[in-house]
Structures are given as C-alpha cells and as structure tokens.
Amino acid sequence: MKKWLTTIAASSALVVGLTACGTGGDGNGASGEDKKxxxxxxxxxxxxxxxxxxxxxxxxxxxxxxxxxxxxxxxxxxxxxxxxxxxxxxxxxxxxxxxxxxxxxxxxxxxxxxxxIGVYSSKHKSLEDLPEGGTVIMSNSVADHGRILSMLEEKGVIKLKEGVDKTKATVDDIAENPKNLNFKADVEAGLLPQAYQNNEGDAILINANYALDADLDPAKDPIAVESAEDNPxxxxxxxxxxxxxxxxxxxxxxxxxxxxxxxxxxxxxxxxxxxxxx
Incomplete structure (x- = not known):
C-alpha cells in the first residue's frame, strides 16, 4: 500500500510539472501571465x-x-x-x-x-478679440507650457525669444506680448473645462482629452486649434x-x-x- 501511494504521488508530481511547463514556454501558448x-x-x-x-x-x-x-x-x-x-x-x-x-x-x-489643443473662450469669438491685459489660463503642467506658447506664437498672439527650444518654452521666454496678456498657469489640467464653464479668464487652453471628458467638442467649441502638422x-x-x-x-x-x-x-x-x- 505504501509503495502504491508513493507511485501515485510521483505520477501526480510529474503531471503537475508537465502542466506548469506547458503554460509558459515561448509565448505561443493559449494562456499564462505572459499573455496578459x-x-x-x-x-x-x-x-x-x-x-x-x-x-x-x-x-x-x-x-x-x-x-x-x-x-x-x-x-x-x-x-x-x-x-x-x-x-x-x-x-x-x-x-x-x-x-x-x-x-x-x-x-x-x-x-x-x-x-x-484648443483655445476656449466664453467671452470672445476669436484670438483677435482678446482684450488688452486679458487673462489666459493654462495647465499647471510645465511640460504643456511650451506647446501652448508655441501655438499662441503660431497664431500671432505672442512672439518667443529667438533660439528658444519651443517644446521647453516658459512664460519667461515671451519676447513680445502686444496685448500685455496675463498668463495664469496654476490650474490642474483636469479642472480647465470647469474654469471655462465658470466663465473664468478671457481664454483657456484645454487638452482635447479633458475637453472630451467634460462633453465639450474640441472640433467645434474652441476659438482656435493647434495645428496637427509636424506636431511633436x-x-x-x-x-x-x-x-x-x-x-x-x-x-x-x-x-x-x-x-x-x-x-x-x-x-x-x-x-x-x-x-x-x-
């Protein structure tokens, strides 16, 4: 009896070992952690x-x-x-x-x-309508500042310093600001749609994912939209x-x-x- 039980245990261990080997392998199997x-x-x-x-x-x-x-x-x-x-x-x-x-x-x-990225405004219909000393609200994510400022430069709102890496530009890199716009950069990106809906500022720069999440239409609602061509x-x-x-x-x-x-x-x-x- 003891010998018979030992044989059964050994056979079971062999089956378990073969099963374990079959679930891993080269990743071509049907299951296993590697396939999730x-x-x-x-x-x-x-x-x-x-x-x-x-x-x-x-x-x-x-x-x-x-x-x-x-x-x-x-x-x-x-x-x-x-x-x-x-x-x-x-x-x-x-x-x-x-x-x-x-x-x-x-x-x-x-x-x-x-x-x-889009420029949203509940007060103005175009960037040209932004008033002297108006407030531009943008994300507190520094990584987005260069993107936003580059866009505003492309639209003729501001001009950045010569030679600056535009993907890393900050408000301090603005060389020309004809309308003396004030840039507010202390709002979390996810709260920007709420600021727009609360009629804050004169222009708000909102990432499309947050705009979509707030049921805004990034293709129709903005007064200006970033160019997608050669977009980094x-x-x-x-x-x-x-x-x-x-x-x-x-x-x-x-x-x-x-x-x-x-x-x-x-x-x-x-x-x-x-x-x-x-």
Missing part, C-alpha cells in the same frame, strides 16, 4: 481607444486589462512600481520631462495619436525599458496603429483626436 497585460490610461480618449482594441488583441491571444487614471502623475508611478505593464495617456515631451524629473527608466514603445506632441504607449520588446507590447502598438483603430479614431472623434500614423 495591464495598461493604465486616461478615460477619454485613451481608455476608449484601448477598449476598441481589446477584441483585436484577443484575436492574437492577448488579454488586456485597462486601468483608468484621472490624473497625469499616478500612471507613471504605477508603471515604475510594476502595477501596470504600460500606460497610454501622455505625449512625448511630458514623458521625457517625467523621466528626467523622477529618474524613470521608461521608453516610448510607439506613437498612437495626437490631440490638438504625439500620445504614446510608455513602458519600462526592455519591455518594449515583449510580444504583448509590440502587439498592442501594432493593433493601435492598425487601419481598424485609425478609422475608429477618425470617425469617433471627428478631428478632435487624430491618428499619428498616416
């Missing part, structure tokens, strides 16, 4: 785009869990802490600034879309260095740049969000 990824994202449009991509990833045998975030800080902290495998919420200059500031060892795994502010999939070579991350970027997802972005957001791929 957790991606952090802003609610709109990032999480919506990821939801559209889920069935396409499932066809490749990859399960994706989407973890929503409401701000710009915690998605990178979660990625650094290993709570998520990638995030999708930020553009390249912001990613680079966060990596430098926090010593994050991240990489840009691929660009997905562009959200042209591409929203990307960010991951920890080395993980960009993972099959799951490569598949995610491939799917998000597929014709199906590009068409979804164009049709769903009608110019408020533009696919980065052409």
């Amino acid at each position: 990824i957790i991606v952090g994202a802003s609610n709109v449009p990032h999480a919506e785009i990821l939801e559209e991509a889920q069935p396409l990833l499932e066809e490749k045998g990859i399960e994706m869990e989407i973890k929503p975030f409401q701000d710009y800080i915690f998605p990178n902290k979660a990625l650094a802490d290993g709570e998520i495998d990638a995030n999708y919420f930020q553009h390249v200059p912001y990613l680079e600034a966060q990596m430098k500031e926090n010593n994050y060892d991240f990489v840009n795994a691929g660009g997905i879309h562009i959200e042209p 502010y591409v929203n990307v999939i960010a991951t920890r260095k080395g993980d960009e070579e993972r099959e799951e991350i490569k598949a995610l970027v491939e799917v998000l740049n597929s014709k199906e997802i590009q068409e979804f972005i164009k049709e769903e957001y009608k110019g408020a969000v533009l696919p980065a791929s052409k």
Whole structure:
C-alpha cells in the first residue's frame, strides 16, 4: 500500500510539472501571465481607444486589462512600481520631462495619436478679440507650457525669444506680448473645462482629452486649434525599458496603429483626436 501511494504521488508530481511547463514556454501558448497585460490610461480618449482594441488583441491571444487614471502623475508611478505593464495617456515631451524629473527608466514603445489643443473662450469669438491685459489660463503642467506658447506664437498672439527650444518654452521666454496678456498657469489640467464653464479668464487652453471628458467638442467649441502638422506632441504607449520588446507590447502598438483603430479614431472623434500614423 505504501509503495502504491508513493507511485501515485510521483505520477501526480510529474503531471503537475508537465502542466506548469506547458503554460509558459515561448509565448505561443493559449494562456499564462505572459499573455496578459495591464495598461493604465486616461478615460477619454485613451481608455476608449484601448477598449476598441481589446477584441483585436484577443484575436492574437492577448488579454488586456485597462486601468483608468484621472490624473497625469499616478500612471507613471504605477508603471515604475510594476502595477501596470504600460500606460497610454501622455505625449512625448511630458514623458521625457517625467523621466528626467523622477529618474524613470521608461521608453516610448510607439506613437498612437495626437490631440490638438484648443483655445476656449466664453467671452470672445476669436484670438483677435482678446482684450488688452486679458487673462489666459493654462495647465499647471510645465511640460504643456511650451506647446501652448508655441501655438499662441503660431497664431500671432505672442512672439518667443529667438533660439528658444519651443517644446521647453516658459512664460519667461515671451519676447513680445502686444496685448500685455496675463498668463495664469496654476490650474490642474483636469479642472480647465470647469474654469471655462465658470466663465473664468478671457481664454483657456484645454487638452482635447479633458475637453472630451467634460462633453465639450474640441472640433467645434474652441476659438482656435493647434495645428496637427509636424506636431511633436504625439500620445504614446510608455513602458519600462526592455519591455518594449515583449510580444504583448509590440502587439498592442501594432493593433493601435492598425487601419481598424485609425478609422475608429477618425470617425469617433471627428478631428478632435487624430491618428499619428498616416
């Protein structure tokens, strides 16, 4: 009897061992941790785009869990802490600034879309109508300041100093300000739509994702919109260095740049969000 039980135990251990070997392997199996990824994202449009991509990833045998975030800080902290495998919420200059500031060892795994930033005003119908000494409200995210100021320069509202890196420009880099506009840069990006709806300031610069989340129409409501041509502010999939070579991350970027997802972005957001791929 003792010998028989020993044989059964040994056989069971062998079966368990073979089963364990079968769930890992080269990543071509049907299941296992290697075939699931957790991606952090802003609610709109990032999480919506990821939801559209889920069935396409499932066809490749990859399960994706989407973890929503409401701000710009915690998605990178979660990625650094290993709570998520990638995030999708930020553009390249912001990613680079966060990596430098926090010593994050991240990489840009691929660009997905562009959200042209808009100028909103409940008081004026054009930038030309902005009054002398008017107030311009923008995000407290320093990484967005260069983008906003570059846009205002492009529209002829201000002029920046010669030779300044426009992606890193600050209010101190303004060389000409004909209307003596006052720039208020102490509002969290997610609260900018509320400031607009409360009729604050003369002009408010709002990122398209927050505008969409507040039921604004970034294609119609702004009095001016940032040009998408040669725009460096591409929203990307960010991951920890080395993980960009993972099959799951490569598949995610491939799917998000597929014709199906590009068409979804164009049709769903009608110019408020533009696919980065052409």
